[in-house]
Structures are given as C-alpha cells and as structure tokens.
Amino acid sequence: MARLELTSSSPEETERLAGRLARRLLVGNVVTVSGELGTGKTTFVRGACRALGIEVPVTSPTFTIGHRYPGNPDVSHLDLFRFKGVSPAEWGDLEPYFEDAICFVEWPEAAARVLPPVRVAVRLSHVDREHRTIEVESDDRQLLAEVSGDVDARV
Amino acid sequence: MEGSNQRAGRLILGIETSCDETAAAVVTPDGRILSNVISSQAELHARFGGVVPEVASRRHLELVVPVLREALAEADAELETLDAVAVTQGPGLVGALLVGLSAAKAVAWANRLPLVPVNHLHGHVASLYLQPEPIEPPFLCLLASGGHTLLIDVAEPGGFRVLGTTLDDAAGEAFDKGARLLGLGYPGGAAIDRLAREGDSGSYDFPVARVHGLDFSFSGLKTALLYTVRDLSEDELERRRADLAAAYQRAIVRALVARVHEAAEQNAASRIAVVGGVAANSELRAALPEAAFAPLPLCTDNAAMIASAARYTEAVPFPGYLALDAYASG
Numbered sequence: 001m002a003r004l005e006l007t008s009s010s011p012e013e014t015e016r017l018a019g020r021l022a023r024r025l026l027v028g029n030v031v032t033v034s035g036e037l038g039t040g041k042t043t044f045v046r047g048a049c050r051a052l053g054i055e056v057p058v059t060s061p062t063f064t065i066g067h068r069y070p071g072n073p074d075v076s077h078l079d080l081f082r083f084k085g086v087s088p089a090e091w092g093d094l095e096p097y098f099e100d101a102i103c104f105v106e107w108p109e110a111a112a113r114v115l116p117p118v119r120v121a122v123r124l125s126h127v128d129r130e131h132r133t134i135e136v137e138s139d140d141r142q143l144l145a146e147v148s149g150d151v152d153a154r155v
Numbered sequence: 156m157e158g159s160n161q162r163a164g165r166l167i168l169g170i171e172t173s174c175d176e177t178a179a180a181v182v183t184p185d186g187r188i189l190s191n192v193i194s195s196q197a198e199l200h201a202r203f204g205g206v207v208p209e210v211a212s213r214r215h216l217e218l219v220v221p222v223l224r225e226a227l228a229e230a231d232a233e234l235e236t237l238d239a240v241a242v243t244q245g246p247g248l249v250g251a252l253l254v255g256l257s258a259a260k261a262v263a264w265a266n267r268l269p270l271v272p273v274n275h276l277h278g279h280v281a282s283l284y285l286q287p288e289p290i291e292p293p294f295l296c297l298l299a300s301g302g303h304t305l306l307i308d309v310a311e312p313g314g315f316r317v318l319g320t321t322l323d324d325a326a327g328e329a330f331d332k333g334a335r336l337l338g339l340g341y342p343g344g345a346a347i348d349r350l351a352r353e354g355d356s357g358s359y360d361f362p363v364a365r366v367h368g369l370d371f372s373f374s375g376l377k378t379a380l381l382y383t384v385r386d387l388s389e390d391e392l393e394r395r396r397a398d399l400a401a402a403y404q405r406a407i408v409r410a411l412v413a414r415v416h417e418a419a420e421q422n423a424a425s426r427i428a429v430v431g432g433v434a435a436n437s438e439l440r441a442a443l444p445e446a447a448f449a450p451l452p453l454c455t456d457n458a459a460m461i462a463s464a465a466r467y468t469e470a471v472p473f474p475g476y477l478a479l480d481a482y483a484s485g
Contacts, residue, residue: 037332037335037336037381038377038378038381042323042324042374043323043374057321057322057370059320059323059324059325060323060324060328060374062331062332063174063302063325063328063331064174064247064248064302065210065248066248066249067483068483068484087211089211089212089213090211090213092212092213093210093248096249096250129382
C-alpha cells in the first residue's frame with residue numbers, strides 16, 4: 001500500500017481533492033472514508049460525487065444508512081456510524097449498494113471484516129477549525145499521483 | 156352485524172419499515188386512527204449508547220407479523236375486512252423496505268385487496284390529515300427528522316413539491332451528533348431539549364451557514380460545537396454543558412424558523428405545518444406558535460401516516476402489484 005498525506009484548508013479544497021480521486025474510479029470500486037465527527041467525510045464524498053456527475057444533494061446517510069445515486073455509473077454512499085459490527089443479515093442489506101456502483105463507505109470500521117476489497121482508503125483528521133489532514137492509501141500509485149498533483153502545483 | 160362489517164370493510168391497513176421502526180396501523184377512510192403500533196427500538200438504542208445492535212431487515216422480519224397482528228387486534232379488525240393495504244415503498248434502506256412491502260403484498264394478495272404504495276415523505280405530510288384535528292392544504296410544510304430536512308409546498312393532499320432540502324446533515328442528525336459531542340444520551344434530540352432548559356442560550360454564538368435558496372446546512376454547526384467542546388477542560392465542559400446545549404439548540408431552531416418564514420413569504424403561504432421527529436422539539440414548537448404541528452405520537456416514523464397518505468394515493472388493483480419494487484432514494 002502506498003500512502004499520501006495532504007492538508008486541506010477548506011471544505012471546497014476537500015471536495016476538489018476528492019474529485020481528482022473520483023476520476024480514477026471504476027464501477028465496483030470501494031472507497032472507505034474514515035475520521036472523527038466533523039472532519040469532512042460527507043464533504044469528501046460530495047466532492048467525489050460531483051466529479052462523477054451526480055448533481056443531487058449529497059447528504060449524510062447516518063440515519064438512512066445508505067444512499068444510491070443514479071448516474072453513469074451509479075454511486076453508493078453508505079454510513080455505518082450506527083453499526084456495531086456487521087452481521088450476515090446486515091451485510092445482506094448492504095451488499096446491493098456495492099453492486100454495479102462505485103461505493104463510498106463512511107465509518108467503515110464496523111464492516112472491516114466483511115467489506116469487499118478496498119481500492120482506496122481515505123482518512124480525515126482534525127488539525128484546527130479550518131484545516132484537515134487527508135491521508136489516502138492505495139495500491140495504485142498513479143491514482144495517488146493524480147490526487148496529489150494539483151495540490152503540489154498550487155501550493 | 157352488517158353495519159360493523161361495513162365499517163370494518165373500509166379500513167386501511169398501513170405498514171412502515173423504511174428505517175428503524177417496524178410499524179403497522181389501521182385507519183378509517185375519514186382519517187380516524189383505530190390503532191398505531193410502533194416497535195420502537197429506542198430502548199435498545201439507549202442500552203448500546205446510540206449504536207443499534209443490529210440495523211438489519213432481519214429485525215423488521217422478526218417484528219412485522221407480531222406488529223401487524225397487534226395493529227389489527229387493537230383496531231378490532233380482521234384481515235378479511237380490510238379495504239386496502241398501504242405500505243412505504245421508499246425512500247429508505249431497500250432491504251428494510253422490502254420486508255414491509257413483501258408483508259403488504261402477501262396480506263393484500265391473500266385477501267384480493269388493492270395495494271397502495273406510499274412515499275415515506277408524503278406519509279409524514281399526511282400525518283397532518285388525521286383526526287382529531289386534521290388540517291387541509293394548501294400549507295407550507297417543514298419536514299425535519301433524523302434522515303430528512305425538507306421544506307415542502309403542499310397544494311393538495313395527494314402530492315407535494317420540495318422547495319428546499321438539507322445540503323449535508325438533517326436537523327435531527329444535527330441534534331443527535333450534538334448530543335454525542337456533549338456526552339448526552341440517546342435519543343439526542345430529547346436529551347438536548349431537556350438540558351437546554353437549564354442553560355443560557357445566549358452564552359455561545361453558534362453560526363449557521365447561510366446557503367442558497369431555501370436549502371439548509373447543519374454540518375458547519377456540528378463542527379463549531381465540536382471545536383468549542385474541544386477547547387474546554389473536563390470541568391468547564393461539565394459546568395457549561397447546559398449552556399452549550401441551549402445555544403446549539405437555539406442555532407438549529409433559528410435556522411429552521413428563518414427558512415420557514417422565508418419560504419412562507421416567497422410562496423405566499425397562509426399556513427405553516429411541521430412534521431417529523433424534530434417537530435417534537437419544544438423550542439421549535441414555541442418558536443412557531445402560528446404553525447400546526449403533527450401530534451407527538453405521529454412525529455416519529457409510524458404507519459398511521461402511511462395509511463393516511465394512502466387515502467390520497469392511487470391504489471394498484473389486485474393482483475397487479477406483485478412485481479412492485481422498493482426504491483432507495485427520491
């Protein structure tokens with residue numbers, strides 16, 4: 001696994017970064033998005049969705065557990081905040097969201113043992129009110145290069 | 156005997172399984188609730204600190220038949236004497252929705268009844284059309300719950316038009332996550348509501364993002380609370396917890412109320428109504444004294460509202476509904 005660490009100074013920047021990542025994704029890819037409350041996980045997924053052509057509001061699925069946005073391809077957005085582990089029955093409910101879609105999973109820790117192979121693992125953490133550290137892990141070095149490229153150019 | 160059958164023969168059975176609650180209800184065509192059974196998981200939530208032991212359709216599967224039986228028994232109704240079966244078709248978790256939808260199809264098909272597929276959001280609005288104090292469109296409706304925050308223009312009881320929605324967190328979720336940050340119990344909305352009464356809402360100023368149009372945004376507010384809490388020592392947090400709850404609640408309520416008033420003005424709405432779990436919040440109720448609020452038992456997800464919405468929704472005649480599918484969003 002190769003790893004990249006970046007700093008975002010605004011929600012807009014987090015969305016842009018996610019957008020660069022999204023453009024490398026394919027149907028069936030799973031992206032986990034970890035981090036404490038308020039680090040910008042949903043913001044990250046929103047940025048990725050926008051880059052993938054999803055135009056409807058991308059909202060937190062904490063209560064609804066899953067959203068699936070129709071597109072080309074579909075984008076699924078899961079949130080396992082309310083889960084404590086994932087039982088086989090629960091996996092039965094979640095599995096359809098992974099089929100024929102790019103799937104983002106917030107609070108993936110509960111499903112660590114049942115998730116399909118993860119293409120990219122993203123971790124956001126607090127620095128201060130404005131700044132967040134964004135770690136991106138993937139086997140795909142070209143994807144990481146693409147995610148980082150624009151930031152280097154701008155900084 | 157014939158008279159009672161005639162009454163019973165026109166009943167609507169409602170079923171709702173879109174999220175956490177397994178619910179069934181029996182409602183008359185004129186909107187009287189004969190039974191409204193909700194297998195609330197709130198107790199379980201509390202025991203596991205806000206995390207459900209199992210968030211799965213299997214839970215609905217275990218509960219749907221007992222809940223159905225209880226709803227029929229309480230209403231003194233029989234399956235054979237129903238007029239229609241109403242069920243939430245979406246939006247929600249597809250696996251959960253399918254449990255209710257399958258149960259509804261089975262009951263309707265076995266009794267050669269029509270089936271009425273209901274939109275969950277329409278259901279919340281239709282909680283206002285039930286007895287004893289039904290209100291009639293047109294009105295402007297705020298639907299605020301854990302999963303949804305919408306401003307809705309309701310011109311007639313069969314439909315609704317969305318004017319604005321949250322762009323990130325729902326208002327109920329903002330309450331819940333705020334409660335978590337403050338170390339309060341579950342359900343978070345009720346915990347903040349209670350504690351806020353002891354606090355000074357002016358002691359902190361939590362800004363709520365102004366977004367375009369009639370949409371909402373609560374994610375920044377949650378983050379503002381997080382950073383305020385992080386800057387406090389344990390002792391300070393203990394001392395200021397009620398103040399934080401009061402100021403945080405005020406910020407959410409102000410944001411909701413401001414948008415409601417803007418929407419009412421833009422749409423020349425003569426009447427305002429509030430539905431969904433957040434409609435139970437005491438400060439929101441006080442801040443909109445002119446509004447009609449859903450009765451407290453009908454604020455959270457329930458099946459009476461689904462049966463109510465069915466009264467204004469086209470039924471699918473027997474047996475054309477067997478292939479009907481649930482939908483996740485929209």
